Amino acid sequence: MHLLNLGILAHVDAGKTSLTERLLHSVGVIDEIGSVDAGSTRTDTLALERQRGITIKSAVVSFPIDDVTVNLIDTPGHPDFIAEVERVLGVLDGAVLVVSAVEGVQAQTRVLMRTLRRLRIPTLLFVNKIDRRGARYDGVLRAIAQRLTPAIVPMGTVEGLGAAGARVVAGLGAGALEVLAEHDEELLATYVEGSGMSHATQRSTAMSHTTENFSGVSHATLHAALTAQTRQSLVHPVYFGSAITGAGIDALVNGIKELLPTSDGDPGGPLSATVFKVERGPAGEKVAYARLFSGTLRTRDRVPFGEARQEGRITAISVFDHGTDARADAVPAGRIARLWGLADIRIGDAIGEPRKAYEHVFAPPTLETVVVPGPDTNRRALHVALTQLAEQDPLIDLRHDEVRQEISVSLYGEVQKEVIQSTLADEYGLDVGFRETTPICVERPVGSGSAVEFNKKDPNPFLATVGLRVDPAPTGAGVDFRLEVELGSMPYAFFKAVEDTVRETLGQGLHGWQVTDCTVTMTHSGYSPRQSHAHQGFDKSMSSTGADFRGVTPLVLIEALRRAGTRVYEPLHRFRIEAPADTLGALLPVLAALRAVPRTTVTRGAGCVLDGTVPAGRVHELERRLPGLTRGEGELETAFDHYAPITQGTVPQRPRTDHNPLDRKEYLLNVTRRVGR
Incomplete structure (x- = not known):
């Protein structure tokens, strides 16, 4: 039995969780497909996830595809939770990046694809919602090639696009040989020998014709090259379909099985595992989600973990199988398991021998807010609850002000405030509010x-x-x-x-x-x-x-x-705005009022692209106002860029703790x- 640890990633609302439900249904793990709108999906378990229809915490569910057991990890799509996504990426063998056929490539799609390519994680693209009005085929492929990567291979065409009966005709799309030959001289030589063309003539011809013209290269040869290059993250197959109707899902399932690499690792080797998620069990005990890269972990084993290499004893193990998790006595290399007994475990800790992991490129949280307890909220209980939440997310930093009896939390965005508030209410029975969010300076x-x-x-x-x-x-x-x-x-x-x-x-x-x-x-x-x-x-x-x-x-x-002497610096985010060109006149004065500084403005037909910087404390206001300024057509992408000295106005002071x-x-x-x- 082969193992594949697979991540599902997407911009919020692209249909990622719906795709997870459809995959589980298509392989027979669930009898009825859950609905994001109805809050009945298998992987969105938090109350707020069900209410908002968004994924906040990564979730693991397992299913078989013939002789391959897939551990599927559904990850958050909202940019406030990019750290949750990055932590998962280090344990993946491959990924599916979901793109909407209606909205196309969105801001978070670009962020995710850049990260996947940087980490060289083999990735399939799934263009969802082909059954929706406004769905596009050629336009989405062009956007993917221009904004994500040109190294794409369409895996089929669509009939009845934009209608409920839309269906996918599977098959290697036009231009597959051209893309694959870019990374495979042997593939190019195979065609040269079969066609009698010179090497230079073949390359020139490959750049201007479709796959069907190259009879000298067999489909089997093309498929073998596609498999090899996909597993090396050199090319990215693109599937079309609908998570709601099931169109194109069988082709995607086959692609997951055939094109993505399965887990490696020696079960008999030295123990090496990485923790990518920590949660609390019903009794308040810590439960660690870990991917084993080498060795075998058994209950009652005493294992070193964390930077301090302290030792802990594994009291229980569960592994994922057929849509649920079940207790096990041992877990071998390649699998993902839930572990009990490690009271001081933290996200990112190594268990056993530390492995050379990829470098996390986490931008620091640039915002913070003071948590205000409700009238009947016990402050000690609030302190304990917030400390436990910070354990589950090491990028959430807590500041305790004993003089003022206040706790501040760091944030990536405003949605996190709602998540913290909901989690404290639902899981701890604590009522809280927040003060105004302010930037974190240095x-x-x-x-x-x-x-x-x-x-x-x-x-x-x-x-x-x-x-x-x-x-x-x-x-x-x-x-x-x-x-x-x-x-x-x-x-x-x-x-x-x-x-x-x-x-x-x-x-x-x-x-x-x-x-x-x-x-x-x-x-x-x-x-x-x-x-x-x-x-x-x-x-x-x-x-x-x-x-x-x-x-x-x-x-x-x-x-x-x-x-x-010291100087205070405020965090600046780089921004990229795509909007109709005729809205520039309304957009630029607002950017100036928010102290945003456009660096470049490029007009592309009826649209334009602005790049620049904006103070972190003004990003939420820009997000809020952009739809009204651009008739709902504006798209904003932001990320931390650098700290800049505050040269005007009053220098902000932070209360000492x-x-x-x-x-x-x-x-x-x-x-x-x-x-x-």
């Missing part, structure tokens, strides 16, 4: 600054000498910690305490934002060795401890930052009380 040093506090010298109450210098670093460098003192001049634990505290303190700079792109160098060090009074034990009032270094470091670092080393008196009052000095 701070960068303007120049260099140094500061030092000496052991046993006023006004330093800590038994530690720490000197630090802050220097600016290139954009994107992050934070680098260096030493200009001898590593052996004091215990290593004290150096580690300084470095860890430096990184923690840089989470809130002079204006309260995270400080990045800087080098922090330790210039001075000193400590009081272990001392005690005669005939007495260790006296920490006479000897340095890690708490001394953790206590003094924020004061030194903030003073160094003061002397260096630490002991505020900016105010020495307040800081010492809080910290010395905690460490007992």
Whole structure:
């Protein structure tokens, strides 16, 4: 039995979940097709998913195609949940990207295809909704070639397009040889030998004729080349059909079985698995979804996992089969399983030997909001619930403000607020609201600054000498910690305490934002060795401890930052707008009011394309206003691009959640009380 881990991806509303239902029905896993509109689909299990008709969390369902067992993963289509999609991609053998025959290539379709091609994941395209009024064939193929990839091979034609009885006539489409020959010199040579043409003449002819003209190349040869190149992610077969009527589904099923690569991995090899999803079970226990790349995992196995390589014991396993999941004693390489027993597991953790995974290119969340508990909501219960949600999505960052008793959450977009609100209500019984969403800025040093506090010298109450210098670093460098003192001049634990505290303190700079792109160098060090009074034990009032270094470091670092100076930068998104050209006059003034800066404007017939940047905090407003400005025909694609300095208006301040080393008196009052000095 072969295994295939398959992802279904699409722009929201392209029909991805409906296609999943149709596939399950076509292979006999379900007797009745669920409806997105009715909220009865197999993979959309969250209440909000059923209410909104969108997929929020990835879901796994299994079905057989002859001798191939397919683990199908239905992924979110809304751009707010792109991180959920990216996490799934690392465990896939292949993918189906769904495109609407009516709407065509949409903004998120482009984002997904770029990611699939970057990761070289073998991908089939399925053009859905051929039965809908306004469905197109040639126009969609042109859009795919122009906006996604020219390396496409149509796998059939459509009769009765745009009508309920639309049907697909399967077969390699015109131009298949041309596309395949681009990556296969042997295929081209086969035709040359059969036709008597010169190599150059054949290539020229291939560029201007359809497949049917090339009788020198057999269908079997073409199909073999198509299979090989699809599995190498060099070309992408395009299927047409309808998830609602079932037209074209059989051809797609055959394509999934024949053209996509099945899982590899040695069940007898060393254990190596990756966790791509974490959820909570009925009793609040963590359940990890993992793909096994090597080895076999059994119940009661003790396994290392995560960056800290801590050890956990597998208490239960379930594997997916025939539309459901069932308990199992073991799971071999190639399969996806649900695992119990790993209480501290997180998304992205490796189980067993870490494998060289592809690089996640997650843009940082650029927005945040304060969660406002309802009148009867228990704040402690809210804290626990939000912490659990953050465990399930490591890109959701929580900030706890103990002074104001507030919790902030980071976001990719406004829809996430609705998801969090619904999840807290449905799963935890907690009523919450939100304050206005604001952008997450960063701070960068303007120049260099140094500061030092000496052991046993006023006004330093800590038994530690720490000197630090802050220097600016290139954009994107992050934070680098260096030493200009001898590593052996004091215990290593004290150096580690300084470095860890430096990184923690840089989470809130002079204006309260995270400080990045800087080098922090330790210039001075000193400590009081272990001392005690005669005939007495260790006296920490006479000897340095890690708490001394953790206590003094924020004061030194903030003073160094003061002397260096910092500048606040706001997140900017790049945008791409496609709209009717005659709407430019209404669109440009609104873009200017939103502080968006168009860089290029290209007119294509009756349409135009604008590229530029817009502040992250204005993206939602642009999304909201675009339909009215463009008669509903405008299409917007945005993604984080870079941070830009704020040069006008008031510099935004972020409320501090630490002991505020900016105010020495307040800081010492809080910290010395905690460490007992």
